[in-house]
Amino acid sequence: MENINALLVFCEGPHDVAFCRLMFKYCFDISQIAWKFSEYPAPFNQLFKTSMENHAAQDMSLAHKFFLPDKTLYNEKRKLLVLLFNTGGKSKTDNPKNFLKDFLPLFENREVFSGDAKKIVNNCSYLFLYDRDHKEE
Numbered sequence: 576m577e578n579i580n581a582l583l584v585f586c587e588g589p590h591d592v593a594f595c596r597l598m599f600k601y602c603f604d605i606s607q608i609a610w611k612f613s614e615y616p617a618p619f620n621q622l623f624k625t626s627m628e629n630h631a632a633q634d635m636s637l638a639h640k641f642f643l644p645d646k647t648l649y650n651e652k653r654k655l656l657v658l659l660f661n662t663g664g665k666s667k668t669d670n671p672k673n674f675l676k677d678f679l680p681l682f683e684n685r686e687v688f689s690g691d692a693k694k695i696v697n698n699c700s701y702l703f704l705y706d707r708d709h710k711e712e
Contacts, residue, residue, distance in 0.1 A: 584701070616693075619696070
């Protein structure tokens with residue numbers, strides 16, 4: 576099984592996701608990819624599949640967005656996966672908190688529950704990018 580590194584980037588909104596995607600593309604040669612859930616490295620393969628199944632089981636409206644990355648970037652040479660998330664604004668802190676609450680236990684046991692993954696996340700970091708809103712004093 577191939578070991579890779581992952582970076583989870585939690586952005587305030589869609590413009591931040593777009594900026595980060597371009598920055599990673601032009602500064603670090605990390606391109607956008609379109610993997611199926613089964614193609615993601617462990618433990619993301621199981622996490623995203625479970626998230627989708629739970630969403631379907633709850634028969635939620637499609638307008639209710641479950642929390643998945645907005646963009647997936649990967650550089651094969653660097654063995655680096657970057658997941659860009661739009662958290663929905665500063666007031667939506669539950670989105671990344673709940674995601675990390677579900678992800679971290681799976682990450683600790685990624686080798687046990689890797690499923691059919693061909694890649695496994697060996698190291699994972701996360702970054703929060705939020706604007707500083709200007710306030711007049």
